[in-house]
Amino acid sequence: MIWHMKDEELRTVAAVERALHLLDTFRSARRALTLTEIAARTGLYKSTALRLAATLERFGYLLRRPDGAYQIGSTPFYLGAVYQQTTQPAEIILPALRELVAEFGESASFFIERDGLRLCLYRVNSPQLVRAHLSPGDIVPMDKGAAGKIMMAFREPFDPAYARIRKNLVVSSAGEVALDMSAVAAAVFDAQGIAGALAITGPQRRFNRGVVRRAEAQLLKAAFRITQGLGGDMGRFSGPLALVAADEQA
Structure with a gap:
């Protein structure tokens, strides 16, 4: 039972790392990115990139535009403001x-x-x-x-x-x-x-x-x-x- 808890914890951390890596692709993008571009920059399968992007969109870290491309959402901006204040x-x-x-x-x-x-x-x-x-x-x-x-x-x-x-x-x-x-x-x-x-x-x-x-x-x-x-x-x-x-x- 203890082993299963550790194994699950490792899987959870890996998923978070992939999500953060996805967000990092926007550091130098200077524009919105399509799902294909995100997958190419991260090395993730498009299906994996899509699931991560959808989760990040749900929590406001990404915003999906009408043309289907993604850009940084409002949550990072809010967290950045909190960081600057503290x-x-x-x-x-x-x-x-x-x-x-x-x-x-x-x-x-x-x-x-x-x-x-x-x-x-x-x-x-x-x-x-x-x-x-x-x-x-x-x-x-x-x-x-x-x-x-x-x-x-x-x-x-x-x-x-x-x-x-x-x-x-x-x-x-x-x-x-x-x-x-x-x-x-x-x-x-x-x-x-x-x-x-x-x-x-x-x-x-x-x-x-x-x-x-x-x-x-x-x-x-x-x-x-x-x-x-x-x-x-x-x-x-x-x-x-x-x-x-x-x-x-x-």
């Missing part, structure tokens, strides 16, 4: 900053754009005496430093000069904001697009090539988690994180 960005970002400081011993910051400038929104300072000095609320020029380059890269219309940054989602800089200081930054996204830049900064002498590469990898992982928490498009990180994984296995 989650504060600081609860998501500050733990990531503390982890970066603990790992690298350098200061970690989260920057956003305000009136064409770069604003330090959150900051956790390095415990070391020699460090980059900055506080929440401080303003930095947008066109200088790694975090500034990240944010410039995702300004519309997109500048071709920042195409590599848009692809890699991470960049480093040296001596641009303050003499003898280096930085590494990664892009963070929310539901509207670019949310800001996550960065670690410190003296150039402590940012050798090995440290920069390791910082790029850890910043990308942290930026992915924050993006997930903010409801951003996690698919943007597929390429960059795949390169990180390959580099770590080499």
Whole structure:
């Protein structure tokens, strides 16, 4: 009897996973999808996709249009609004900053754009005496430093000069904001697009090539988690994180 309960539980979880996978196909669709397209994107049989879609439609996660195609329904929108009301960005970002400081011993910051400038929104300072000095609320020029380059890269219309940054989602800089200081930054996204830049900064002498590469990898992982928490498009990180994984296995 106990075995049957566990077996049924496993079947139930698998069904939920298939339903969630079906919903995930709409992340990059930008339009309604036919049942055939849903089946092709998920790898499900059309009969299975139809049953899942009908269940999701019943609970408002999908909406079936008059032409038979499916689009996202109102329930995800409502749940997203509830999530935004009950989650504060600081609860998501500050733990990531503390982890970066603990790992690298350098200061970690989260920057956003305000009136064409770069604003330090959150900051956790390095415990070391020699460090980059900055506080929440401080303003930095947008066109200088790694975090500034990240944010410039995702300004519309997109500048071709920042195409590599848009692809890699991470960049480093040296001596641009303050003499003898280096930085590494990664892009963070929310539901509207670019949310800001996550960065670690410190003296150039402590940012050798090995440290920069390791910082790029850890910043990308942290930026992915924050993006997930903010409801951003996690698919943007597929390429960059795949390169990180390959580099770590080499």
